[in-house]
Amino acid sequence: MSQTRMNELYRKIAYYDATYYGTGRSEISDYHYDLLYRELVELEQQYPHLVSPNSPTQRIGSDLTEGFLKYTHATPMLSITNTYSKEELEKWIHDIQKYGALSCIAELKMDGVACALHYQDGRFIRAVTRGDGTRGDCITENVRTIRTIPLQIDAPGFLEVRGEILMSYPRFHHLNKELKENGQPPMQNPRNTAAGTIKLLSPQKVARRGLDFHAYALLAEGSELSHSKNLEKLKHLGFHTVIHSEPFAKPAPLLSFCSEWERKKENHPYPIDGMVIKVDEINRYDEIGLTAKSPRWVRAYKFAPDRGITEITAIDAQVGRTGVITPVARLRPISLSGTTVQNATLHNYDEIYRLSVNVGDMVTVEKSGEIIPKVISVAEKRTTTPFELPFHCPSCHSPLVKEPHTVALRCVNTACPAQRFSFLKHFVSRAAMNIDGLGPAILEELLQRKMIETPADLFKLTKEELVPLPRMGERSASKLLKSLEKSKNAGLASLVHALGIPLVGSETARVLAAETGSLEKLMNMSCEELEKIHTVGPEIAASLFSYFSTPENKSLISELKNLGLRTEETSGKNSDTSLEGSTYVITGTLSEFTRAEAKKLLESKGARVTSSVSRSTTALIAGENSGSKYTKAESLGIPIYTETFLENLTKKTPH
Ligand SMILES: [Zn+2]
Incomplete structure (x- = not known):
């Protein structure tokens, strides 16, 4: 069963x-x-x-790698000659025919990180980055976490699959939303994010990012005939291959396939930065040969990012939830990548001086994919004075403070309406308290009428106060009050996240709730105690400690509690006895837990933890450098788990 x-x-x-x-x-x-x-x-x-x-x-792998091992590619991963010109591409397709009747395939050039996967007798054994083309980094454990890479395939002998590790736009936007919630700077683009992710030292973190893999080459015995057949074979083996055309001998259909994708690229969920055109007949590659750096049998046609020149009409300051001020360039509307662009990011105030840009200048703006448009450079300098830093918050007019060691300007007035608005918006959001019926317009209205200042005020609103508001009425007011009432039971994790403590996102909030079980306990913990919690580092600990030491925050929390918000985790782990009757042995070095933590975790679920492996052992949990216990468990046929098992135990069980 x-x-x-x-x-x-x-x-x-x-x-x-x-x-x-x-x-x-x-x-x-x-x-x-x-x-x-x-x-x-x-x-x-x-x-x-x-x-x-x-x-x-x-x-989900678990071994913490000290840096990355190097691996020499049996077949070098060469770079591809690029062109931005369709004419050059057409000439190349034409010229390649001098080697005899050849056909070419056009495929999407994915904007990710090239990687080679190795399989031995069907088993995934290794993943290597391109590196310098000759030698790359072994990122096996990280790549193992990519769900779309089969770990077992039906193929004998040794086999290498090459492809691109990617992050989709939906994933990328989701990640940036999370970073924003945590008060951290956003990632620039999916490619850089994917590149940074595969070099993280924690496979668990890699797994959470949700990377993907698109295969584009197969190197194996018997695969030397044609590229199109190899792509078919990769599909049969369970890989996702890059989108590609049929093989064609003439340039016209290949060029029209390229044009079609240049138009459609904006709607594709993955970043594409061009097309790759390859000769289909692999058995002719040796004859066609290589140049010093790249093969002659392949060309890349790169899409130029959409750029345009327009005027900066204003540089506005936006106030975030924690008071950080971000400059935004307002532009004379311009059409780029099929959308009308009116705003572009300037990242921070240092960027304005680096670009030497001011209101009134003509600037080059770039938009690629779904990325927020950015100002690249000044196209025509029309102003003579440098941009003046804002001295005052655009919302509350209190003086701005330049943070030491960062380029950020901040409004430190906790009563600042713009910050209050950002904070309230975060508090009621789906990821936090999930209060329906409190959109930005209503929050703004309530703030302007001074009906609310802090989240606690939301729970004091009455029907009589709400009904007369514009676009409100009897029904919406009742619904909103019901939704507020319901949110009081959102639970400790949601509440901790909703408080908007810097660096504490939904994931950390969940861990804190599970570990402490009550807000009172969490509030009274020292920095040292906080740091001992799994996934909480010194920075997060300091942020929590400083948040809970601030009198205003303390009074907000006690007010919320008095209003009936649940500050205890009722489905605490103490009631969880899922491992009762089982016996575990831990060996080797764990990366995310200390021995004591691992033991405590298992015992909290009702398991026994012993020091030696015997026939009555339920399973061995093995970290790095496992020794004799590992061998003994193997010989007794006792299941051996990785640290993943412990990771999974910390996950919240469904209500
Ligand atoms: Zn302010």
């Missing part, structure tokens, strides 16, 4: 992973996906002996 359900869950999760890959959009909500995933984790905890090594839960 359990085995049947587990197999069903494997299939379902694999299906959703695969469909997510193809479109970058999920067929199932994150919430329902998580439910399936958690059900599987729970079944696996209940029946550890039934866990398959191919289970989706086993994808």
